[in-house]
Amino acid sequence: MSSMARNVAQADASMKAGKWERTKYVGVSLVGKTLAVMGFGKVGSEVARRAKGLGMHVIAHDPYAPADRARAIGVDLLSFDEAISTADFISLHMPLTPTTSKILNDENFAKMKKGVRIINVARGGVIDEEALVRALDNGTVAQAALDVFTVEPPPKDSKLVQHENVTVTPHLGASTKEAQEGVAIEIAEAVVGALNGELSATAVNAPMVPAEVLSELAPYVVLAEKLGRLAVQLVAGGSGIKSVKVVYTSSRDPSDLDTRLLRAMITKGIIEPISDTVVNLVNADFTAKQKGLRIIEERVMIDSSTDCPIDSIQVQIANVESKFASATTSDNGQINVAGKVKYGVPHLTCVGSFSVDVSLEGSIILCRQVDQPGMIGSVGSILGETNVNVNFMSVGRIGLRKKAIMAIGVDEEPDKETLKKIGDVPAVEEFVFLDL
Ligand SMILES: NC(=O)c1ccc[n+]([C@@H]2O[C@H](COP(=O)([O-])OP(=O)(O)OC[C@H]3O[C@@H](n4cnc5c(N)ncnc54)[C@H](O)[C@@H]3O)[C@@H](O)[C@H]2O)c1
Ligand SMILES: O=C(O)[C@H](O)COP(=O)(O)O
16 A cells, blocks of 8 residues: 555666656655555454554444444444545455455446545455456546456456556565464464364355354354254154254344354254264255255344344254154144353253243253142252252243143263153153253
8 A cells, every 4th residue: 555655666667767757656645544444354454453553544344343343443334335435545355255246346436536546455356357447547546556366367468457557466465474374373273173173264165154253153053053952852763854944033134144054053963963974064054955854944033122143043843753742832743942042151942832941051851740849859859869960950831730841951861760760750741851
């Protein structure tokens, strides 16, 4: 940006050609100018920090960047049109995706201030290069500094590369000794993380989920997998599942909710307990298809004052028999479980038509019994006799002294004899042990 604004490359070439052209290369100052950082990720936010140090007014556009991170750096996050139409300098730092491909085109150049300067060190394809040549020729764009090109290396006779108001470098953005070492360490850490089963935002063969979205969804990813795991263990025989419906309730617009990761984790939760297949974000959809499993998703918008990405996730399995009849809903006979994230921890909040509230950790025993005094004590004593530690308990009932469900979290797996004793308690009508 500095080099472009002060014509360093052109002046250098001119002097080496034996000239002394002081008036031709009068530049512009950066101080006091408005810089629009398009893509406020790792590079974009560092550019913003440095530009503020140069006395520039920095604005940014990034549909996924958290406003508090921008605020901390002293940058206003604006809409795409607001950002490009107010800027004196526009610096591109977004990835090349179907949405960002040729995002700077004739239509958008026309919205910019006359004499704007463009910097592209992201990916060549984010600019329509022919449109940029037109914008340079008609003066809309005063100068451009480009490190990346749609085709690399660009053709020798490229009008853009040869343009007198364009400064070019051959994709040198990351070409420092320090950056090359840094990238090697980052790749090694990502591979180790992936091998340890961590979610990766940088896998090239998985759907792209920006790191910010990934960290926001992290507790819901755990919830999704646990609900899948729990639901499949409620199916008699475990197999024969053909269709699973997942309902996400959220206060956000359904189109703002990227559920690919959650769908993959529900698939993982359903498939892994009943097969040897390891399911991850890369192979989830393929594995589900291969196993004849159809995942249907529904997004339901609700009114809520809390700004969390998801209010609840519901998993429904149709056309199977349940080993715990109370997990099926009375209206359509489907297995139905639902959960929420509370204080960052995934909770089971619904089994069949019963409301419960237990954190989805360790193992759970679900009992259906007649709602009457002494039930917690009876079952708790049986578990205590064999040193099985109860870590929580929740009772949900459909009415006073009617049917109730008891969800008991246990730290150890009770032996068969202990489970049989629970089943033999007269008021217990059915029970199931679920390992999460
Ligand atoms: N020239 C080079 O040698 C060089 C070096 C490093 C990075 N890069 C490129 O620079 C870009 C940024 O790299 P990074 O490490 O900061 O990536 P990053 O993932 O940290 O940041 C990219 C940002 O772009 C945002 N974004 C996604 N879609 C957007 C859209 N439609 N509009 C605006 N913002 C959008 C994302 O939310 C994210 O915050 C990438 O394209 C990368 O490949 C080039
Ligand atoms: O995306 C990147 O990291 C840069 O474009 C750098 O690419 P390079 O590693 O080929 O220099």
